[in-house]
Structures are given as structure tokens and as C-alpha cells.
Amino acid sequence: MTTLNDFDRVLGEWLNEGPNRAPDRPVDLAVEHARSHPRRPDLIGFLRPDPMARPFRGLGMGLRPAMILATLALLLAAVVAIGVGGPKPSVVLPNPSPSASPSLSPNPSSSPNPTGTAPAGILVDLTVAAGQPQTVDVIDESGTLNEASSGSPTDGQGFPSDTVEVTNIDANTLQLGWAGFPCRTDHELRIGSDPRVMTLVRPPCDSVTDSIGIDRILILRFSEPIVAAEVAITIQ
Amino acid sequence: MQRDLVERARRGETEAFDALARLVSGRLFAVAYRILRDHYLAEDAVQQTLITIWNELPRLREPDRFDAWTYRLIVRSSVAEARRERRGGTSIQLLPEDADVSPAPDQYRAVADRDQLERGFRRLTPEQRAILVLQHYAGQSLAEIADVLGIPVGTAGSRLHYATRALRAALEADGRNVAAEGRLA
Numbered sequence: 001m002t003t004l005n006d007f008d009r010v011l012g013e014w015l016n017e018g019p020n021r022a023p024d025r026p027v028d029l030a031v032e033h034a035r036s037h038p039r040r041p042d043l044i045g046f047l048r049p050d051p052m053a054r055p056f057r058g059l060g061m062g063l064r065p066a067m068i069l070a071t072l073a074l075l076l077a078a079v080v081a082i083g084v085g086g087p088k089p090s091v092v093l094p095n096p097s098p099s100a101s102p103s104l105s106p107n108p109s110s111s112p113n114p115t116g117t118a119p120a121g122i123l124v125d126l127t128v129a130a131g132q133p134q135t136v137d138v139i140d141e142s143g144t145l146n147e148a149s150s151g152s153p154t155d156g157q158g159f160p161s162d163t164v165e166v167t168n169i170d171a172n173t174l175q176l177g178w179a180g181f182p183c184r185t186d187h188e189l190r191i192g193s194d195p196r197v198m199t200l201v202r203p204p205c206d207s208v209t210d211s212i213g214i215d216r217i218l219i220l221r222f223s224e225p226i227v228a229a230e231v232a233i234t235i236q
Numbered sequence: 237m238q239r240d241l242v243e244r245a246r247r248g249e250t251e252a253f254d255a256l257a258r259l260v261s262g263r264l265f266a267v268a269y270r271i272l273r274d275h276y277l278a279e280d281a282v283q284q285t286l287i288t289i290w291n292e293l294p295r296l297r298e299p300d301r302f303d304a305w306t307y308r309l310i311v312r313s314s315v316a317e318a319r320r321e322r323r324g325g326t327s328i329q330l331l332p333e334d335a336d337v338s339p340a341p342d343q344y345r346a347v348a349d350r351d352q353l354e355r356g357f358r359r360l361t362p363e364q365r366a367i368l369v370l371q372h373y374a375g376q377s378l379a380e381i382a383d384v385l386g387i388p389v390g391t392a393g394s395r396l397h398y399a400t401r402a403l404r405a406a407l408e409a410d411g412r413n414v415a416a417e418g419r420l421a
Binding site: 007008010011012014015016017018019020021022023025026027029030031033034035037038039048049050051052053156157158159160161162163179213 | 258262287291304319404
């Protein structure tokens with residue numbers, strides 16, 4: 001079609017053809033979303049990672065080993081602390097208390113853990129189509145979580161990277177879907193005293209940085225009905 | 237003006253976000269369309285990107301990085317849309333009303349080039365299309381592309397090289413097919 005010399009020029013000209021103005025529909029819908037989802041005060045926002053931050057940027061090569069050693073030391077300290085404090089139950093299926101309210105309270109702070117015990121953790125090995133192993137430690141403070149298990153994502157990235165998509169499988173079951181880098185990631189999902197308020201802790205991935213992520217799907221079965229549209233998940 | 241809107245939208249002012257979204261949507265749509273080659277998929281990618289901007293804007297520490305961040309978001313959304321597309325449909329490019337006017341011979345060549353490019357470009361992976369769009373449409377340098385994609389500069393250069401090579405290979409294969417069909421006719 002063309003010589004290799006003017007390949008770049010032809011490609012550039014061809015790409016320049018086409019629309020440069022967005023239709024109103026996606027903008028209107030996004031603005032409508034913003035109006036219907038006003039931001040809540042985020043008291044720990046300063047702790048959240050900058051989406052454009054680059055790990056180790058500005059550090060000399062000599063500092064990288066120090067950072068790695070410090071991280072290893074922290075991990076070792078955490079392992080020792082867990083060993084001293086006793087093992088955390090890996091799978092606990094707390095039955096809902098008979099006294100638990102059968103319906104969700106409209107006030108997030110008025111639904112404390114009905115068991116009055118420390119939150120139980122459920123360690124879930126996530127099924128992923130590619131990459132390193134992925135886990136989620138689900139900490140339930142509401143006492144309404146019956147079961148947590150992995151879904152079966154397909155190959156490729158179907159979920160957005162910066163949000164968690166929540167859908168109802170049935171009245172008591174939620175599906176959480178999100179995407180991330182295919183490096184080994186040990187997530188933590190904290191379900192608050194109101195099960196509609198959750199926090200997903202996603203550690204940064206230092207070893208693999210790729211523009212394309214892989215999907216994770218987590219299935220949560222509750223003892224009470226829960227509506228996906230009312231669930232707010234913060235990613236840390 | 238944009239920086240002021242970014243600052244105000246970060247604080248949660250929906251009016252500022254409205255203005256900001258309308259200010260940047262054209263750029264986002266243009267990039268998404270060129271990656272996806274589909275008007276409706278590009279709309280979906282823009283909508284998803286704008287919603288992510290609203291949700292995640294408070295985390296962006298440096299407002300000056302807004303443009304690079306939004307390029308990153310629209311590329312990710314576009315790649316996700318491309319992967320999600322299972323319909324397998326093809327878009328139809330409408331001809332202008334005066335399309336029956338016979339073009340000059342060199343215009344025939346230009347049309348053939350564009351058709352070949354369209355076919356060849358569609359054969360690339362979404363990631364390959366994205367990196368070509370960032371360089372040849374958005375005019376970004378390798379360092380800027382690396383920043384947008386969150387990858388080292390060397391990796392960006394390598395990906396650009398392979399994307400360019402893949403497109404050339406697709407065009408050459410297409411040219412051979414056209415020539416073979418011509419001989420059979």
C-alpha cells in the first residue's frame with residue numbers, strides 16, 4: 001500500500017480522521033451519576049495511594065534493597081506477631097444470631113456485630129485466568145456473612161480497574177468483581193458492622209506493572225437480604 | 237481553567253465535575269473511538285472513565301497529572317470494552333451523500349489505503365491499537381506513553397515496536413490477499 005518510509009505519516013493521517021467531539025449521552029449519564037453519588041467525607045483519604053504514583057520513583061538504586069529489606073522485616077514481624085497471638089481461623093462460618101435483625105438497618109452505625117465477638121476471617125483462594133495466586137481475607141464485622149467463595153472469571157479484563165462492580169446473584173448473595181495486575185496479591189475485604197459498607201485492601205503490585213489487568217470475582221452469601229445497589233465499597 | 241475545575245471537582249463540586257467532564261470528553265472519546273473503531277463502545281468507555289474520574293479524583297495528589305491520568309483511564313476502559321465485546325458485529329461506515337461522485341485516481345488509492353488500514357488495525361490486539369493511537373494520534377512521546385500505561389520507557393518502546401510490526405504484517409498479508417483475489421477474478 002505504501003512504502004515503509006511514509007508509513008508513520010499515513011497512519012497518523014488515517015488516525016486523525018474520525019470524530020473529535022463526544023456525544024452528550026455518556027457525559028450526561030456520568031454527571032447524573034456524580035449528582036446521585038455525592039462524595040462522603042473521606043477521613044483517611046490521605047492514606048490512599050495516588051493512582052499516578054510510581055513505586056520507588058525518586059529513590060536511588062541503592063535504596064531499593066533497603067526498602068525490600070524493610071518490607072521483609074515488617075513481614076517477619078507480622079508473622080511472629082501472628083504466631084504469638086495464635087493462629088487466625090482460616091475458615092469460620094458464623095451462623096447468624098437468632099436475635100439479629102431480619103432486615104437491614106438504614107443507619108450504618110446502628111447495626112453492631114450481633115455476636116459481640118471478634119470478626120472472623122474467611123481466607124478465599126481466588127480463581128484467576130492468568131498470573132500469580134490471588135487471595136482475599138474476608139473479615140466480617142456484621143456477623144451476617146455465611147460464606148465467601150471465588151467466582152470463575154473468564155480470560156481478559158472485563159471489570160474496571162479502579163472500582164468494584166457489585167451485583168446480586170440472589171437476594172442474599174452478592175458478586176464482587178474487580179480487576180488488577182496479575183502479580184501475587186493478598187487482598188483483604190473488611191465488611192463493616194453494616195454489611196453494605198465494605199473496604200477492599202489491595203496491596204500495590206511492585207513486580208508486575210502492565211496496563212492490562214485480570215479479573216477477580218468474589219461471591220459473598222449473607223444470612224439476610226442485601227441489595228447490591230446499596231453497597232458501598234472503598235478500595236484502599 | 238482545567239486545573240481550577242479539577243481542584244473543585246476533587247472537593248466534590250458536581251457543577252465543576254459537569255464542566256470538567258464536558259471539557260475533556262471530546263479528547264477521551266476521540267482516543268476511545270480510535271482504539272475501538274466503534275462509536276457505541278467508545279461511548280461506553282467514555283462513560284466508565286468519567287465515572288471513575290468522579291469516584292477516584294480525590295486520590296489524585298497532583299492536579300497537573302490529570303491529563304495523563306485520564307489518558308490511562310480511557311485506555312484501560314477502551315481495552316476492557318474491546319475485550320468485553322463478544323457480539324462480533326462490525327460497524328458500518330456511512331458514506332457521505334455525495335459519495336457517488338467518482339473520485340480521482342489518486343483518491344481511489346487513498347480510499348484503498350484507508351480500507352486496508354482499517355482492516356489491518358482491527359487485526360491488532362486492543363493493547364497494540366492503544367499504543368499506536370497514543371503515539372500517532374495523541375502525539376505522545378515514549379516517556380509520556382510509559383507514564384500513561386504505567387510501564388517502563390523501555391517496555392513502552394518495545395511494545396510500540398511490536399505493535400508497528402504487527403500492523404505492517406497485517407497490511408502486507410491483506411495486500412497479498414487482495415492481489416490473490418485479483419488474479420482469481
